[in-house]
Amino acid sequence: MSTLAALLPAVPALGWVVHARWLHGRLTTARRDPLTGLWTRDAFTRRARRLLRDSRAVVVLADVDHFKQINDTHGHAAGDLLLAAVAARLAHGTAGGVAGRLGGDEFAAVVIDRDGTMSDRLHTLARVLARPVDTAPDVHTTVSLGWVRAGDHPGEDLSALLRRADEAMYAAKRSGRSGPRRARLGRLLGSVAGRRPGRRGAA
Numbered sequence: 001m002s003t004l005a006a007l008l009p010a011v012p013a014l015g016w017v018v019h020a021r022w023l024h025g026r027l028t029t030a031r032r033d034p035l036t037g038l039w040t041r042d043a044f045t046r047r048a049r050r051l052l053r054d055s056r057a058v059v060v061l062a063d064v065d066h067f068k069q070i071n072d073t074h075g076h077a078a079g080d081l082l083l084a085a086v087a088a089r090l091a092h093g094t095a096g097g098v099a100g101r102l103g104g105d106e107f108a109a110v111v112i113d114r115d116g117t118m119s120d121r122l123h124t125l126a127r128v129l130a131r132p133v134d135t136a137p138d139v140h141t142t143v144s145l146g147w148v149r150a151g152d153h154p155g156e157d158l159s160a161l162l163r164r165a166d167e168a169m170y171a172a173k174r175s176g177r178s179g180p181r182r183a184r185l186g187r188l189l190g191s192v193a194g195r196r197p198g199r200r201g202a203a
Contacts (some may be wrong), residue, residue: 022151033101035080038085044100048110048158051097055151058113058182059158060122060164062090062129064105065142065173078139085133086143093125108162113149122180144173148183 039047051057064070065116069078085103090107091099097111111118122145132140146169148161156164164183167183172181 036101038087039100047098056113057150058118059161059165060109060147061169062107063144067105081133089128119177144169145180
């Protein structure tokens with residue numbers, strides 16, 4: 001059998017391998033937010049749910065303060081730079097977990113707190129998130145953080161834990177003090193979304 005004849009059956013298989021890799025790349029791209037590179041909401045949700053099987057998992061919600069003011073003062077390009085910087089810093093600060101952009105100027109992460117230092121880590125992260133954008137020193141603001149430990153609320157799913165982190169995050173935003181806020185124990189207070197004034201990030 002000639003070498004060419006031996007290779008012919010492999011040609012269709014090679015084509016499928018190339019196609020599969022191309023398709024995988026397209027699907028991965030579709031699951032990534034084009035501006036920040038973080039996982040989109042659906043992709044984040046799938047990965048976060050797997051991490052929540054560990055009771056040491058911590059859910060973090062982050063919302064950029066005064067984002068509308070940044071856009072109005074510096075322009076939307078500057079706002080995009082700020083969002084990209086926040087995303088990169090959040091991903092670095094929650095390394096080993098998963099971070100996603102839920103929409104607009106709101107981000108979430110789930111990370112395993114293996115050594116019980118999450119509170120300190122989030123205080124450090126809050127300071128890092130407030131630094132000016134490297135390429136635009138005038139563009140900066142604080143970022144409100146709310147967080148909840150899954151082990152404090154056994155049996156609650158990602159949606160419920162995000163609501164708790166959301167309550168904590170908006171409590172931090174209303175307080176006017178920089179720094180993360182841990183979710184309270186006990187019953188959920190209800191939908192915070194119904195009490196938000198106007199557009200997200202306008203506070």
